[in-house]
Amino acid sequence: MGDTMTPTTPTTSATSATPALRVGVVGAGNISGQYFEAVPRLPNLRITAVADLDADRAAAAASRIPGARAAKPNELYTAEDVDLVLNLTIPAAHAEVAHAAIAGGKHVYGEKPLAATTAEARSVLEAAERAGVRVGCAPDTVLGTGIQTARAVLDAGDVGVPVAATAFMVTPGHERWHPAPEFYYRPGGGPLLDMGPYYLTALVTLLGPVKRVVGMSSTPRPTRVIGSGPRAGTEFAVEVETHVTGVLEHEDGALSTLLMSFDVWAGQLPRIEVYGSGGSLEVPDPNGFDGEVRIFRAEAKEWEQVPERGGYRDASRGYGVSDLARALGEGVPHRANGQLAYHVLDVMESLLAAAKSGDSVRIGSTCERPAAVPAGARPEDQEQEKEL
Missing domain, CATH: 3.30.360.10 (Dihydrodipicolinate Reductase; domain 2)
Structure with a gap:
C-alpha cells in the first residue's frame, strides 16, 4: 500500500504537542458510541465532523463532541478539516464509503469487515494504493x-x-x-x-x-x-x-x-x-x-x-485509528491494516467455499504479521518498533 500521503495540515491536540489526525465519522449508529467515548481521549486524534444518512442523528452525535460539527456524507469526503474517514456504516456500505473517501484524498479506517466480498475489498485496497492513502480496519482488539x-x-x-x-x-x-x-x-x-x-x-x-x-x-x-x-x-x-x-x-x-x-x-x-x-x-x-x-x-x-507482557493498556475501539496516526508520523506500517483485514476476509470466504465443495481451498492472499505492541506502549508513542 502507498504510504506517501500525510494528513493535510493537521491541527495540534489540546492535550498533546503531537499533530492530531483529524477524523470525520460516517455512521452514527450503535457502534459509534464506543468510538465517540474513546477517540477524544487519544491525543493524536480529533473528531472534526460526524455524518449520517439521518441528519438529526449526526447532529445529536456531533453536539456531544467538543469541536465537532454535523455534516452530510458527500461533504465530509472532501472536507478540508478531515484527514481520515472513520467508516462506521453497515457492512454492505463499507466499500462504497471507502471509495468515496479515497476519491476525496482521505485515509480510511472502517469497522469489520473491510467489505462485503473480497472482490470489493480488493478494489478498495487498489484504489487506496493509487491514491497514496492508507486503509485500516477493525478489529483492533x-x-x-x-x-x-x-x-x-x-x-x-x-x-x-x-x-x-x-x-x-x-x-x-x-x-x-x-x-x-x-x-x-x-x-x-x-x-x-x-x-x-x-x-x-x-x-x-x-x-x-x-x-x-x-x-x-x-x-x-x-x-x-x-x-x-x-x-x-x-x-x-x-x-x-x-x-x-x-x-x-x-x-x-x-x-x-x-x-x-x-x-x-x-x-x-x-x-x-x-x-x-x-x-x-x-x-x-x-x-x-x-x-x-x-x-x-x-x-x-x-x-x-501470565503477567502483562505487551499491548495497549485500557484500550478500546479507536485505538487502531490512533495506531494508524502514529504509524503515519513514523512512516511505518500500521497494525490494524487493510492487508490483514483482506486476508481475514479471504480466509472466511474460502472456508465457506470449502464447506460447500467438500474440498480444501488454498488461500489466494497473504499478509505480514503485524508488529507486536510493546508492554506499556501508548498508541500515540513514536518509534515503537525500535523498542522490540
Missing part, C-alpha cells in the same frame, strides 16, 4: 494487553514451537436479544462473518497467515423467532449457514480448528488455546481488549497466570 501478552509468550518460545490451536465462538443466536436480527441470518451474515474477524485476526496475529482451509457447515433450523422488542414472536427465514467448522493450515505449519455457531445453547469450550511443543497457552476472548492469559509448561505441569 488484538492490540490490547490480552492478545499481545499471549503473542509475547509465543514469540519468546515459552510453549515451544506452535503445533495447533483451537478457536470457538458458540451461542444459540442473536435473535434472543436483538430486536431486528434478520441481517445476521442473510447473505453477509452468519456466525463466521459476524464474529470470525475477531477470532481469525487473533489467530493470524498469534500464528501468522493462513495458506489452506477445509470446512463443513450446516443450517439446522430453517427459521428463527425474534425474542425481544416490539416484534417479539415474529418468525423469519434463515438464509445462511449458522454452524461452521473447519481447519486452517497456517503458513508456518500450525493447524487451527475453528468453530463458529449460532446453534449451541451452552458450552465450556475455550475461546482460543494454542498448543506448542513445550506447553499450552490459554488466550482471552478476542472480542475484548484485555483478559487473563494462562500458560501450562511441560516442566511445571500446572496452569499459571
